[in-house]
Amino acid sequence: MSRLDSFIRRMQAQRDCLNWAAEQVGGLPGPILEVGLGNGRTYDHLRALLPGRDIYVFEREVRAHPDCIPAADRLLLGDIQETIPCAAARLGRSAALIHCDLGTGDHAANVRMGEMLGALLDSMLAPGGYVVVNQPLDVQRWTRLPEPPGVPRDRYFIYRAAE
């Protein structure tokens, strides 16, 4: 499979997982978190799926399309090791859905940061809240859920926190 084929499959898996998760959180209060804005495509998708919901975006440095940059009071700029603890102190474990796609392309670095990343995201996730993420994360309070129908295994990952 070429990198183009593989990339298309990953994008489809990402979209299908977000679509599925957005349906689940319809009745679950709390903000949505987008960890890693990138070009802003998934942020745009989340706000289309969940109109009216508060979406907080964590990004080191904004490089997104101008149409896909959140309002200043919803954009938390800096290293997530600083911005997430700061946001968690204010918002607590309240997020209904966290999407995290920190794509460095450096698989080894992603795995190394996995433990830290899981703990950071967990510090903001509401009981019964969902995490959609581009890499496996091992957090005791979370259960990995199966991919939605039609999504190949292990391209994208969905977790739910204990209620």
Place this chain on the structure above:
Amino acid sequence: MSRLDSFIRRMQAQRDCLNWAAEQVGGLPGPILEVGLGNGRTYDHLRALLPGRDIYVFEREVRAHPDCIPAADRLLLGDIQETIPCAAARLGRSAALIHCDLGTGDHAANVRMGEMLGALLDSMLAPGGYVVVNQPLDVQRWTRLPEPPGVPRDRYFIYRAAE
């Protein structure tokens, strides 16, 4: 439609057009040109579709995945306004297939460069050769072909030079 949905559709259209064009050039001799390497995904796709064919890549500055960088004698580095005339002087109008995806995200700049780009690509395209490109180009010797079945209109463009 969100930017994520739109992006997935564009990637699918790109792949389906390349797959279709690669089938057409099976019996047509001459090199393949990749104008704009980017992250290297479509280059990887083309070499998977057309094993053994010479693929020349034009790029201003290489930022591709290390696995997707062509051999030095197939990589023409610099501004295409210099590298294409230089390659055309050596290879002539011999290319069986040209894929061009110069995605700046700046639509107006792309349109402005369209006339120059059409003439540059035409200077290397064999009679009966194919062009697969991310923007419309108006070249007298070319005929626009319909998209392959299932590909939405105007997301990607296919032309063929007169024989």
